[in-house]
Amino acid sequence: MNKQVELKNHQQEIFNFRLRLFIGIGFVSLLLGTLLARFVYLQVMRHDYYHTLAEKNRISIMPIVPNRGLILDRNGVVLAHNYSGYTLEITPSKVVNLQATIDDLARLVDIAPRDRKRFRKLQAESHDFETLMIRSRLSDDEVARFAAQQYRFPGVEIKARLFREYPYSDKTSHLLGYIGRINEADVDRLEENESAANYRGTDYIGKTGLEQYYEHELHGTTGIEQVEVDSAGRAVRILSRTPPVSGNTLVLSIDAKLQEIAEQAFGEYRGALVAIDPANGEVLAFVSRPGYDPSLFVDGIDADSWKTLNDSPDHPLNNRVLRGQYPSGSTIKPFMALAGLYYNIRSPSQTISDPGFYTLSGSSHHYRDWKKGGHGTVDLFKSIVISCDTYYYGLAVDLGIDNIFDFLTRFGFGKKTGIDLEGETSGLLPSQEWKMKRFRQKWYTGDTVSVGIGQGYSLLTPLQLAAATATLANDGVGYRPHLVREVRNSATLEARRLENKPTSDLKLDAAHLELVKRAMVAVTQPGGTASQASAGAPYTIAGKTGTAQVVGIKQGEKYDASKLDERHRDHAWFMAFAPAEKPRIAVVVLAENGGHGGGTAAPIARKVMDYYLLGKVPPVEPKDLPQAVQAASGVSAASGVPEVEAD
Numbered sequence: 247m248n249k250q251v252e253l254k255n256h257q258q259e260i261f262n263f264r265l266r267l268f269i270g271i272g273f274v275s276l277l278l279g280t281l282l283a284r285f286v287y288l289q290v291m292r293h294d295y296y297h298t299l300a301e302k303n304r305i306s307i308m309p310i311v312p313n314r315g316l317i318l319d320r321n322g323v324v325l326a327h328n329y330s331g332y333t334l335e336i337t338p339s340k341v342v343n344l345q346a347t348i349d350d351l352a353r354l355v356d357i358a359p360r361d362r363k364r365f366r367k368l369q370a371e372s373h374d375f376e377t378l379m380i381r382s383r384l385s386d387d388e389v390a391r392f393a394a395q396q397y398r399f400p401g402v403e404i405k406a407r408l409f410r411e412y413p414y415s416d417k418t419s420h421l422l423g424y425i426g427r428i429n430e431a432d433v434d435r436l437e438e439n440e441s442a443a444n445y446r447g448t449d450y451i452g453k454t455g456l457e458q459y460y461e462h463e464l465h466g467t468t469g470i471e472q473v474e475v476d477s478a479g480r481a482v483r484i485l486s487r488t489p490p491v492s493g494n495t496l497v498l499s500i501d502a503k504l505q506e507i508a509e510q511a512f513g514e515y516r517g518a519l520v521a522i523d524p525a526n527g528e529v530l531a532f533v534s535r536p537g538y539d540p541s542l543f544v545d546g547i548d549a550d551s552w553k554t555l556n557d558s559p560d561h562p563l564n565n566r567v568l569r570g571q572y573p574s575g576s577t578i579k580p581f582m583a584l585a586g587l588y589y590n591i592r593s594p595s596q597t598i599s600d601p602g603f604y605t606l607s608g609s610s611h612h613y614r615d616w617k618k619g620g621h622g623t624v625d626l627f628k629s630i631v632i633s634c635d636t637y638y639y640g641l642a643v644d645l646g647i648d649n650i651f652d653f654l655t656r657f658g659f660g661k662k663t664g665i666d667l668e669g670e671t672s673g674l675l676p677s678q679e680w681k682m683k684r685f686r687q688k689w690y691t692g693d694t695v696s697v698g699i700g701q702g703y704s705l706l707t708p709l710q711l712a713a714a715t716a717t718l719a720n721d722g723v724g725y726r727p728h729l730v731r732e733v734r735n736s737a738t739l740e741a742r743r744l745e746n747k748p749t750s751d752l753k754l755d756a757a758h759l760e761l762v763k764r765a766m767v768a769v770t771q772p773g774g775t776a777s778q779a780s781a782g783a784p785y786t787i788a789g790k791t792g793t794a795q796v797v798g799i800k801q802g803e804k805y806d807a808s809k810l811d812e813r814h815r816d817h818a819w820f821m822a823f824a825p826a827e828k829p830r831i832a833v834v835v836l837a838e839n840g841g842h843g844g845g846t847a848a849p850i851a852r853k854v855m856d857y858y859l860l861g862k863v864p865p866v867e868p869k870d871l872p873q874a875v876q877a878a879s880g881v882s883a884a885s886g887v888p889e890v891e892a893d
Contacts, residue, residue: 269761305485306473309447310424312466313408313736315493317422317456319502320731326406326422326457332384334392335377340370340401348380354395355388360548361720368546371429382545383409410450410544414502416537417509420565421500421729423455424540441869444468453543456496459666463733466493492736499528499731507857507864508533511850516838517817518566520727521854522711524829527716527725527746529665531833531854534566535685559813567709568670572836574700575792575843576633576817577711578654580718580762582641582698583626587651587758591644594761597625604639606692613639613695619699631763633775633791642698650697651677654753657714658724659706664749665727673710676703701795703890711821712834719788719823721759722752762787767826776820778847786826789851791843792819801836815839820847822854831858 251727317326334355341347348365361381368378379549386390389404396402410425413419414803428451430435436442445451446468450457469490474483506529508519522533542551555563564570586592602620603612615635621628629637642650657659658776674680679687698703709727717724725746732743766788770780780787794817823829828852833851840846856862 258569259579264318269294277555287818290526305810307474308471308473309376310407310469310471310487310490311447311493312468313450313489314425314450315464315466315736316411316495317464318495318497319505320495321499321501321503324611325498325500325502326410326412326420330406331364331382331409332389333379333405333407334381334384334388334528334702335403335405336365336403349404351380351392351402353390353398355381355384360464360550363548363550364546368427371427377405379545381588382407404538407449408806410541412540412719415507415539416562417506417533418500418502419455419537419540420534420567421455421505421532422540423457424453424543426543427546428452430678437446439563450544451649454665454669456498460496460670460730460733460880463496466736467491482736494736495734496730497732497734497741498729499523499530500532500729501530501606501858504531504854504858505533505654505864507508508850508854509535511853512837515840515846516560516566517840517847517849518570518708519833519835520708521725521831521833521858522565522712524716524720524725524823527727528731529727529729530858532567532729533569534564534570536560536562538562565669568665568667568838569670569709570836571673572706572707572817573702573794574704574711574817574818576635576700577705577792577821577834577843578698578700579630579633580608580766580790581651581654581657581659581714582638582645582766583630583762584718584754584758585650586626586641587761588754589649590640590652591646591649592626592827594626597623598636598640600624600636602636604636604650604695605729606643606695609692611692617846622823626766627761627765630762630790631768631774635768638698639695640698642694643691645679645694647676647694647697649865650694655751657703657717658750659714663709663713663727666708666729669781670709671707673707674703700792704752708834708836711819712832715823715834716823716832717750717752718759718762719829721756722750722754723748724750724752763826766790766822771821774849776844777824778844779852781820781851783824783856785824786828787822787824787855788824788829788854789820789848790822790847793817793841793843794819813839815841818843818846818852820844822848822851822855824859831855 279663314328316324322545334351336344336347338344348357348362357380365378365380372378384404392404402682412422414425420477428445432444432451436445444465444467447546449470452461452464457464467490468745470488472485472487474485479628492738504521508521512519512533512535517536519531519533520529522529523596529832549893583592587594598620600620601614602618603614605612613635616633621632621634624632624634624637628634628636660673662670662672676693680685681689681693681703690741697704713724715729716727726746726749728743728746732741734741768774768787769791770776770787775791777790778787796814796816818837820835821833823832833854835851837845837846837850853864856864
């Protein structure tokens with residue numbers, strides 16, 4: 247057989263080889279070009295961006311929380327300040343078994359059940375990556391014990407923090423308020439105000455009182471520290487530092503000693519006291535009894551303490567000065583008398599005959615006076631001194647609700663005073679429009695009768711009455727009550743005085759004012775309803791007592807305080823200013839369930855005025871003051887308005 251010999255095509259093989267080579271070189275060149283282009287993009291075009299990212303990995307920006315501003319009284323006495331202490335804190339996301347870790351920590355550091363409850367509450371309100379406090383105010387010994395064992399507790403650390411302290415505790419709680427941990431609502435509000443950046447690293451914010459109202463002054467400016475860190479996140483060195491600016495100092499118009507004396511004067515009574523300088527509206531004392539310990543809220547109040555405060559029948563969380571709404575009782579009568587003179591409804595010499603009751607024209611309905619048998623002939627001056635109900639029943643009817651509403655509104659009744667605190671209520675000054683809106687009923691003349699003696703629908707706050715009393719004392723020129731006198735800049739130490747210009751000038755007739763003031767002076771003299779108030783005083787006091795009804799008395803029954811539960815007894819009012827010739831202080835006292843204003847509220851006001859005007863410190867009294875019990879004096883009133891003791 248013939249074998250065929252196949253010859254290779256060298257030309258074809260060379261061509262194929264070169265083709266594969268060119269394809270490979272092209273592919274490699276494409277890859278290299280892509281890498282080069284990417285390199286140029288990253289290193290040239292995106293250099294600044296990635297350099298910034300690299301610096302962020304290398305440099306950590308740490309916020310430096312500023313010191314919170316101090317709060318001082320008018321004499322420089324510290325009412326709120328900061329102190330340094332150690333806290334034990336846990337980051338839940340870094341802990342494998344949280345409960346076991348806390349149990350182990352409890353063997354080194356005292357962790358009470360309330361600490362655990364508070365921690366669980368904070369955990370429920372926070373994210374796992376946030377650091378939460380399990381114990382505050384550690385002792386040096388506790389810090390040392392934990393530091394020696396810290397390697398066993400990843401995610402647990404000791405931090406040095408500033409704590410807020412209130413030296414006067416419950417005596418200034420409703421005035422100063424408190425700070426608390428920032429929650430989601432606070433964050434939302436800060437973001438709305440575009441101030442969230444200034445709170446980086448800050449755990450606390452003002453929640454109530456002056457701490458809340460002046461948060462923008464007290465917080466300060468957060469500082470920044472640039473720290474170089476290694477790959478493990480450990481600090482290597484500080485690159486730059488912008489120090490924080492401490493919050494400003496608030497200097498109040500409050501006199502801390504006066505505040506303390508007012509608190510002590512209440513004894514076991516609940517109630518409120520406001521003292522104001524009539525010449526400028528500065529609040530000298532601001533007391534709501536009882537108070538509470540504001541430090542309970544700083545670290546997050548535990549459930550048991552909250553329940554105790556919230557369920558207490560004394561309502562210690564209720565700011566009675568701002569939010570307590572009570573019938574004014576007879577403290578409204580000086581203002582009603584001015585209204586009668588202003589509208590020419592009454593003249594100083596005009597008299598009525600008081601048989602002990604008032605009968606509405608065309609009706610057999612009797613509205614009883616507090617004194618059985620009446621006061622005989624009564625003019626305007628005497629009506630204030632003896633607090634004649636019959637006189638003011640008739641005056642209210644003659645004035646009409648529209649004139650009453652318009653005149654009392656000028657003194658600030660039924661409106662917020664605008665004091666520099668949040669949460670003030672406006673009270674209630676009834677009108678025809680209000681009743682129609684509230685009850686879908688028209689206003690009747692019978693509704694007006696009780697308004698004349700501060701009963702019926704009328705409600706006011708102690709602060710409103712204090713502001714009105716100060717305006718009366720200052721001859722109709724009113725100021726907005728305010729608590730802060732000046733703000734001291736922490737950086738420059740410059741003091742910025744907060745000006746308070748008059749908010750009203752009622753332009754009342756000087757003769758009318760003089761008549762009403764003389765009558766109020768006579769109230770505190772022998773024969774007046776508050777004769778005890780000025781006994782032995784080297785200065786003149788102008789005042790007016792009041793009794794605010796708490797529960798109604800059935801027809802045919804007499805009012806007998808001794809037969810009523812203590813909390814069902816009438817509230818006691820006293821409003822006053824002194825010296826009457828040139829007032830330096832206006833005081834309003836409300837003693838809840840205190841009975842007669844002259845026997846309960848007036849002595850409290852006297853102690854406050856004695857200290858402020860004379861520097862006289864009252865002696866310490868027994869803890870339990872006697873309850874002022876009204877004399878049994880009620881006669882049935884067909885109107886449903888019970889007869890009460892002189893007020």
